Amino acid sequence: MARLSADNLVIANEIIGRYPVAKSALIPLLHLAQEQDGYVANDAMVHIAELLDVSPAEVLGSCSFYEMFKREPVGRYLVNVCTNISCQLMGGEELLHHAEQSLGIKAGNTTPDGLFTIEDVECIAACTEAPCLQVNYRYRHRITNAEFDRMVDDLRNGRLDAEVPPHGTLARVRQSIPPDRRAGVVAPDDRREPAWLQTATELTGDAAS
Amino acid sequence: MAITDAPKIITGRFGYDDAHTLRRYEATGGYQALRKAVEMSPATLIDEVKSASLLGRGGAGFPAGVKWGFCPPGVWPRYLVVNGDESEPGTYKDRMLMERDPHQLIEGVLLACYAVGCGQAFLYVRGEMALAQERIAAALNEAYAAGYAGKNILGSDFSVDVVLTWGAGAYIVGEETALIESLEGNRGMPRLKPPFFPAAKGLYLQPTIVNNVETLCNLPWIIANGGAAFAALGAESSTGTRMFAVSGHVKTPGVFEVEYGVTTFRDLIYAPVYAGGILGGRELKAFIPGGASAPWFYAEHLDLPLEKATVDKAGSMLGSGAIVVMDETTDAVKACLRVVRFFARESCGKCTPCREGTNWLERILQRILDGYGRPSDLDLLMDVSDNISPGIVWPPKQTTICPLGPSAVSPIASALQRFRPEFEAHVARGLQSRVAVSVSSPSRAPAGSHG
Structure with a gap:
């Protein structure tokens, strides 16, 4: 099966944007792929590798470590x-x-x-x-x-459809950070002291340990 | 008996069906600690948590305030990682806290970020916990909309994004450096300490605080009521309250928040308000006091208080607050095999003694149970154990990077030392049945076991 769909690509990019380093989105994106197809397809792993700028082997390497990821179709x-x-x-x-x-x-x-x-x-x-x-x-x-x-x-007989989504779907509620409420990612090379600590130092003379 | 009327610090809202909503949280004092905190200096906040003497609730039991202080001064950025990967067999508390009171956890995360100066927080929930993921996602969305999380929290200059993420099925990721590897998109294999102590070199090799869910859930109460009020509860070295799950052969299994360091194992296992005694009025054979990694306890340990130092000294640990009770009908070999099989399956494969050793331990135990054991197997079990954890002592020594390997030794050392005749009986039964040629299929092989 497939690479990520256009809709899922939007979600994927939003997820990637939450992490200071893109590869951190690897597991979340594998979950997204599994939600789309019911399992993690090879094409999806190649697509994820392109999105994160890592090799497909690295994606497979992580994918194969975790039990929840199925690389073959399983039951509904x-x-x-x-x-x-x-x-x-x-x-x-x-x-x-x-x-x-x-x-x-x-x-x-x-x-x-x-x-x-x-x-x-x-x-x-x-x-x-x-x-x-x-x-x-x-x-x-x-x-x-x-x-x-x-x-x-x-x-x-479908009587639990409302409660139990098909295999692949975990949380049916996604985190969504409104752009105007976003504090933003903090990159590992952003060496600035957090603003609220600077204020505290100015006010009290306390150096945060 | 010491059943106290200590307040429910972290499970107080569990009685409400809508405890997971912002409305209920705010109506019951929620986010008041955060309001108070942003008016305080981060250093004061750290002092408050230090004065509470809050021990980490994940397993190792290290004081949270002290752990925060290990970040090298002046090195930025710092990250906070929330360990919500609860998977130690017998443990059921963090899932409850995440599903039923997610805002309490989020407030705890924000307080920790404010105190330590963490620029970003990652809330890592176990992959299998779909409801917890949904509840936390919904709660975070509410918290952002209400101005409790994200940019300029409550109008202050405190800004932090809390990112919800989850795992995909791997017990080892509960180990803090493995969790960090997983958060970086890698296979969840532990890192060597030193140099990779998270507080110094953690996520993206920056100073990182990894705190357990239950630990963080205590922070709102501590800030609202003061560290001294928290330290006034419990015993000197184990303060506050703590959640314990009592499972196995008991009449009313459950998760109970009790005063730490005061309540005894006997209280929890036998008191009618807690687990209510052994099923069918049978006798106690053994109990695991702190999750599958902990050496077993027996009747003579029942009157020990649930206090860290006391339990450590008695040769086991409170670990993750998981008490598993086995009655007199339990087959010690079968129970031992099941716990060892867990560690064999969950070994990440990085260190040879654990990768090879746990699998051999499982195979030897399986053949003993199947009636194909050899008399020499009992010593062989101890020999393999000794290769993983030299001397088989407590606290364990290890030939591995992380404690997973030595954890597999705990049930073997316990069961074999205490119930050796049962192992010998399984071996003898197998030998006799083969001598008699009237071999039938192994009668006691567990239905679900496979190699």
Whole structure:
């Protein structure tokens, strides 16, 4: 699939403009690419490399380090079942086993209809709500086998569309800094002392440590 | 028992459904500390935080005010990086603070920037936390529109942009230098300290303060009420309040904000207002006192107060405030394997002892559990552990750049020293079943494990 679309290019440039060094936008732009296509396509990585003035290999290097970036298409719904210690103690492995039986695939695979991918994941910070899982990074706390099956049915029939966007979309609210409120990026070679410290020094004679 | 009526410093708004909105935040005292701060000199603000003796809440527990003071004087620019990459197994508090009270965090960020003189702040949220990202984005947009963030904050000459960014799935990025690498667009691999202490050479090799979410969330209260009021709570070396998540085999698991240094493990695990005791009235086998990296504690440690120095001295740590309770039915080998597997999967691969060692530890434990263990495997586990963390002592020594490798040694040293007969029983069971030829499939292999 694709390079970033014209609309996403506008967003990409705004994101790049928030960082003192362009390469810092690399991970945010990979998320943007994944939001566009559901996974990070090779063409998108080449496009990101051009935007950040780094080599495509560097983009791939970072992309391949992080588990959330998928370089192959996955299911519309990524079902991440936690089996780490708190969940294991409360039946997380049994829940994963049920998910595998219920969807007919082993963890790490996608159903033939392209709807569901199951992953056996590490702690997702819902330890007091074990066993827990995420669907496209939306939480389900203290989930039973019956609730799991109902959730799958709801997802299949679009009843959770408002709550669970397709894989790739994380935050549906973007940060947006109004131009007149912007303080601006501070480049690493901008050696000036911040204005409010200078004022404080003048007023009180305090040298900020 | 010491269940105190200390105020809820950071979870006070959790009772409101709309605690994440600016309206509710302002109606409950929000941004008053920032108003007060911009009238104060940054140096006074630092003194106030120092007098609170606020310990960092991320894991290492270093005093926040002292950490700020490590920036070399006169070197500009400085950056603030917020560590919201909560992923230590058992830990559930920063996500709650980000989702439920994002303005409190933003105010804390602004206070820290004002005090330290940071020209720009980066709020790094864990990638998997979509709701936290949405709530913080919305809160930042509100804060900018209301004049609390950005240019000339509250009409003063204090200007700073707070940039929301998030990770993409890597536990190691919770380590501060790895977080900085990630913020620079690289693979999240830790840097060598020295020379790369963030306060001296951090983001873009400039002085950088990396603070944990919970740490920063305390700042508005400290500035509003004074450092002395904060230091009056808790014990001498562990002041204020702290959030603890109690999970595992307990009746009412939950996240509780309690007075630091006073409340005991027994209070948190057994008191009806907290976790309510062990499920089914069973006996306690072990508990992890501070996240998966911490050596395990047992019944004899229950009456220790949740106080940093005491817990350190007893051979473990409060770490990230994560208490995981295992009852008497828990298979120590299986629990140990699961924690070790975590570190094996999350090793970034930079240092050989960790990259190779954690994977071997996982494989050896898996074969013991599968009934293919050898009697010599128990010593082999300790030998591999010793190569990652020489002497297997506490606090751990390390042959690696960061503490991830030694963290994998904690569960092994704990489980093997305390529950060695269980390991031996798994090995013996495997040997017997093969001698008897009547081999059936391994009965205790965990459903979700793979190599």
